[in-house]
Amino acid sequence: MCSASLGINVVLITGGSSGLGEALARQFYNAGCRVILASRRLDELNRVRSNIMKNSKLVPFQNVYPPVVLKLDLADLQNVPSFADEAWKIYHRIDILVNNAGISYRGEVMTTNLEIDLKLMIVNYIGHTALTKCLLSAMVEQGNGHIVVISSVQGKLGIPFRSAYSASKHALEGFFDTLRAEVADYNVKVTVVSPGYIRTNLSVNALTGDGRVYGLTDPTTANGMSPNYAASEILESVAAEDEEVVIAGFGAKTAILLRALWPSMYFKIMNSRARRGRPNLLNKAKEQ
Template sequence: MEEKRTMVWNIASSIGIALTIPYILYKVVRAVYIKKVYGALAGKVVVITGASSGLGEALAHEFYKNGCQVVLCARRRQELDRVRMDLLKMHPTVPTLHPIIVPLDLGNLDQLPSNVDKIIALTGHIDILINNGGISNRGSACDTKLSVDMELMKINYFGTITLTKAVLPSMVKRNQGHIVSISSVQGLIAIPERSSYSASKHALQAFSDSLRAEVNKHNIHMTVVSPGYIKTQLSLNALTGTGAKHGQLDKNTEQGYTPEFVANKILNSVVQGKKEVVIASFIARIGIFLRKYFPTIYFLVMAHRANKSH
């Protein structure tokens, strides 16, 4: 009996060792790989739009603490100053260049190329452009003024692609670069009361897919990130059908992911060179699945949702 127990114990020990050694090796190799890849971020020039709050601010912290030269861009200079001070205060041991501030307005299309020229004059080049800035809307398509549709397209789509087109020549010349466009789950599946926002993000998705194919030969990477709800001020600043500010923090937004969580996912996606990333709940993923494979069911669900909102 004792011999049987000893034999069973020896077999169990052998199995345990056989399973443990590969796991330890995997962890060691992975740690070395991560350190090497993340180390490659050090010194990279990362331009972030919408960096004055929310996800843009969180992205600034993620890339800065990983050794990047971050360029903070947004309209509100005072808030950019605050973000810059927070970066220096919260990450004092980071061996990197100090954050740079370049105020810009995505709605001012004519000025964006000169904003890019200014950034390149200050940094020498741009390694990573993160197109994060944008606005949302609340209101039915019927009740939304055309001027609101145009405003969202101007900022979310035309502002983003104007900035991207201004950055591209320098990346092509250097034969390297990475462009990250922050879209939305609503760029993949449109929902009621978001026609303007969804349309602008749909357009950005299509532009990015075309651009990805075209710049591949220049070693320029394109990552499109489609997050679900994030707990930011996006709904507060969203435009209603009349063009006024929504001014309310929606329940879904309040219960959304933290900006820090999403920012970390985005940084990981950039490091891994992913082409497309969806950061969303199980329910949102079901919606994406239904829209793609069972559109009739999806249309019925959205019609029901629209009827409930009135």
């Protein structure tokens, strides 16, 4: 693959217009890959492309393929096949697909409109499975491929006031864990990445139960890891062809272990977290 083992692979990254997607684009490009960036916001994609070219650590002509930008709205499932075809025709192959795009959520189950659950499930789960299915047969035919899925620690843990987000990430991990086994004999790899909190605008852009934008940076997000650090760890995991990686602190990893080994204690801790968090959530909703 690029860097020591990623070579000149073609990498398609969804959600490449900001945050972790932007950092991943920079990492893969500097590792020598041919990068295709996809997002709903073409203006931001062009900004990312310009910054990558301007700040590249590569010597001139080391990577002569500027990042390509394409518009993609994963909520528009009907147009995913035509997007996949357009992306494939650029280099007539996709070696690494990074399913990174997504939206977050803040709210209580009882007061959340079903349309919000559906939207998160489409964007965070079904959209990525649709895109993967569009490219999978071609990867099998070319004899190799690598599908990278950006999930979340919340794809392993259900925490209060994140029901729609956590559910979509649980579904994502279940699907791609299954896919990994089914394509193992075709030399197609699957890496599921579960990061903890990252300093991005994910919480600012999160949806609330009634569809409004949350508009705030949570303290956990503000104190999270940098996107560049997360992207660097992901690049190493892809190069090593890891099947699964959790990029998080001791607390999150302990919680995952506790959920598996002592679930009753984990549930008590989450009950307490819900009691503490509900007043804050209600106050923020009133302020909007």
